[in-house]
Amino acid sequence: MHKTSAWPLALVYAGLIIYASLYPFVHWRDQGVQPWQFLIAPWPRYWTGFDVLSNVLGYMPLGFFLTLGPLRTGHLRWAVWLAVPVASVLSLAMETLQVYLPDRVPSNLDLVLNMSGAALGTLSAWGLEKLGALQRWSRFRGNWFVQDARDALVLLALWPVALLFPTAIPFGLGQVMERLEAGLAVMLADSPFLEWLPVRDIELQPMLPMANWLVVLLGLMTPGLLGYCIIRQSGKRLWFLLWLLILGVAATSLSAALSFGPEHAWVWLKPPVRGALVASLVVLAMLLWVPPRAGAALAVLALGIDLSLINQASIDSYFEQTLFMWEQGRFIRFHGLAQWLGWLWPFAALWYVMRRVWGKEPAD
Secondary structure, three states, X not given: OOOOOHHHHHHHHHHHHHHHHHOOOOOOOOOOOOOOHHHHOOOOOOOOHHHHHHHHHHHHHHHHHHHHHHHHHOOOHHHHHHHHHHHHHHHHHHHHHHHHOOXXXXXXXXXHHHHHHXXXXXXXHHHHHHOOHHHHHHHHHHHHOOOOOHHHHHHHHHHHHHHOOOOOOOOOOOOOHHHHHHHHHXXXXXXXXXXXXOOOOOOOXXXXXXXXXXXXXXXXXXXXXXXXXXXXXXXXXXXXXHHHHHHHHHHHHHHHHHHHOXXXXXXXXXXXXHHHHHHHHHHHHHOOOOOHHHHHHHHHHHHHHHHHHHOOEOOOHHHHHHHHHHHHOOOHHHHHHHHHHHHHHHHHHHHHHHHHHHOOOOOO
8 A cells, every 4th residue: 555645744734833833933931821821711802704714724734634644544544533632732732832922822712713624624534535535546646656656745745835935036945045044143143153153255146037047947847857756657747747837837826916916926927937937848848758767866956956046146125025024914824834845845855856866766
């Protein structure tokens, strides 16, 4: 039986919930309130539809994946009944810790909504199994992908979510160097270790137009080559490329709509970007018959160049204002879910394809 992608997705999603619930992780202090006081407090007088929806939808995927895991593997099927309690314990822990964060407000309503979301996710997974959808997915996965495709499928499923966090360049994931340097400088301030922090002789400069074009091209080629690692037939690879383009464009447009307003959803799709997207599809079409191991080697090369280019460029001030709006506005929870994926996805993909280059070929 296939290894299911549900378990790693549930683990990743739980980590993102923890980040979103405790962000910004500063000013921890005892406010003289019992940690469980919010449980017996009156229901909040003021709440919005967005708060209700975000709390319910925020925990639905967790309940879904925690239920899908035992259903897909066929082992420990009794673990299905633990999905809602596990999600509830996580929500209770997050609300309790928020008591010590002045910037966050624990709420018994949030706890109930989180539990409801997890229950809806559990019922969705259970209903899909009863309708036979999980069996059809198993047959589809067996026909399309190699046997050990779990890690790649997890990365491909997370890629559109990673694109939802605003990027300075379309599909330019993994731009972490400037923020990493600033974070380390703050962390090591007033300590002798600050002298060990490497200091660049020249400030990071804005990226040249040709480098921008190349980052867009490589940003779409990377998930395409990742798919080639687990799809062997050229006809199926072509269908995969079409869906990859649709998901990538849709996720980037949604990010632009959330950042600048619905009327600016397509502002990023300028002629140079369109040219880079077409070029990436042409190159990937020329590689339809490449063996999986060679595709993984090309993905290592593409990721290496992409990360090198994007982390040698500075973040412009206009983009910093966009991030400030995300961090301070109503996207505070969603900010945590997408930001870390946008930063870490390329490095996780690089780790995976390097394993594929040096490891043995998986069975069909």
